[in-house]
Amino acid sequence: MSTFALPLLVSLTTAFANEGAVKPTVAAEPAAETPAADPVDQLETVGLAVDFFPGVGASKAAIGQDDRNLSLGVVGTYAGGIDGLEASTVLGVVRTRVDGVQMSGGVNIVGQHVDGFQAAGGINVTGGEVDGFQAAGGMNIAGGEVDGFQMAGGLNIAGADVDGMQMAGGLNIAGGEVDGPQLAGGVNIANGVDGVQVAPVNISSDNVEGVQVGVINIARDSDVSLGIINVIYEGRTHVDIWQSSTGFTEFALKHGGRKFHYIYGGGVRPQGNCPEWAMTLGAGGHFELSNSLFVDADLLARHVSPANGFLAATNMLTTARAVAGLQVFEHIAITGGLSANTLISTVQSGEKYAKDGSMVGTSGSVTTRSFPGVQFGVQLF
Numbered sequence: 001m002s003t004f005a006l007p008l009l010v011s012l013t014t015a016f017a018n019e020g021a022v023k024p025t026v027a028a029e030p031a032a033e034t035p036a037a038d039p040v041d042q043l044e045t046v047g048l049a050v051d052f053f054p055g056v057g058a059s060k061a062a063i064g065q066d067d068r069n070l071s072l073g074v075v076g077t078y079a080g081g082i083d084g085l086e087a088s089t090v091l092g093v094v095r096t097r098v099d100g101v102q103m104s105g106g107v108n109i110v111g112q113h114v115d116g117f118q119a120a121g122g123i124n125v126t127g128g129e130v131d132g133f134q135a136a137g138g139m140n141i142a143g144g145e146v147d148g149f150q151m152a153g154g155l156n157i158a159g160a161d162v163d164g165m166q167m168a169g170g171l172n173i174a175g176g177e178v179d180g181p182q183l184a185g186g187v188n189i190a191n192g193v194d195g196v197q198v199a200p201v202n203i204s205s206d207n208v209e210g211v212q213v214g215v216i217n218i219a220r221d222s223d224v225s226l227g228i229i230n231v232i233y234e235g236r237t238h239v240d241i242w243q244s245s246t247g248f249t250e251f252a253l254k255h256g257g258r259k260f261h262y263i264y265g266g267g268v269r270p271q272g273n274c275p276e277w278a279m280t281l282g283a284g285g286h287f288e289l290s291n292s293l294f295v296d297a298d299l300l301a302r303h304v305s306p307a308n309g310f311l312a313a314t315n316m317l318t319t320a321r322a323v324a325g326l327q328v329f330e331h332i333a334i335t336g337g338l339s340a341n342t343l344i345s346t347v348q349s350g351e352k353y354a355k356d357g358s359m360v361g362t363s364g365s366v367t368t369r370s371f372p373g374v375q376f377g378v379q380l381f
Helices: 058-062
Strands: 044-053 066-073 076-079 081-088 091-094 098-104 107-110 114-120 123-126 130-136 139-142 149-152 155-158 165-168 171-174 181-184 187-190 196-198 201-204 208-213 216-219 222-226 229-232 236-244 249-256 260-269 276-288 293-306 315-329 332-345 359-363 366-380
Touching: 044 058, 058 066, 058 076, 066 076, 066 091, 081 091, 091 098, 098 107, 107 114, 114 123, 123 130, 130 139, 139 149, 149 155, 155 165, 165 171, 171 181, 181 187, 187 196, 196 201, 201 208, 208 216, 216 222, 222 229, 222 260, 229 249, 236 260, 236 332, 249 276, 260 293, 315 366
Parallel strands: 044 066, 066 081, 076 091, 081 098, 091 107, 098 114, 107 123, 114 130, 123 139, 130 149, 139 155, 149 165, 155 171, 165 181, 171 187, 181 196, 187 201, 196 208, 201 216, 208 222, 216 229
Antiparallel strands: 044 076, 076 081, 236 249, 236 366, 249 260, 260 276, 276 293, 293 315, 315 332, 332 366, 359 366
């Protein structure tokens, strides 16, 4: 991040011992150091100040030592502090802090913190924390925490935690945890999330206590990550193997966070004269009932093809299932459950999957067969 030099900075000093004190005849303990005064305490309150440009106007005499209630700039302003309102057409610079409102058509710069509202057509920069609202057409930068709301057309940066919201057309970056929503048209980056991240790319270097929604989601661990590519590098990764009443033996990789996972796999059905294979994709929720007992609720979709090739026609077998698992060893669980299955096909009736208890419907060349089922298997790792 670029360093923004503030003009006309003034050194502040403190007084020491009285000059007329009598020197002791014996050694004395060193006097306690006098704490440095807060720069804001040294500012002189000014009701109204007008600048043409920083350093040209009221700021020429005040040299950053004024605490303004109303600060106006034809082109730009430079004040020691703002306790009220600052407005300029192009540039607003405040050496210490803003308690109130700072507005500029171009750039706002505050050396310490903002307690209130910062609005700029281009860029807002605050060296410390923001307790309130930053809104910019281009970029918001806060060197410390944001307790409130950052909204920018391009980029939001918070150097520490965000307790509130970040919303950007391009990129949100939080150096700490985001407690609330992070919404971006491009990328969200945070060091932990207690809320929601929504963007094409979401990245959290720590846990997500909430939801990520995007094309690519990356987190240490998460409750729910919804996307095409989800990398939860300390999440759950299992190998599932099960046999269902449809005749398929299936193998799948289950990967996800604490409460949600994706399923990638396939299966074979070798029975009779028409062996088949299937590609399987699915997703589901995970509910831990105890340290050794869990229940998964999943939706699966399979494209079924004959053993000797790939079938281009519609032949889809879908399953909604509830599967209970019992952890019998550290890395092995026994699973079993019930399912509701539906075949949608233009090439078969599906009788071989369920001869009893099924409902069949036809629409043109499409046959739909719905039937119950069961499955048993193991979960590894």
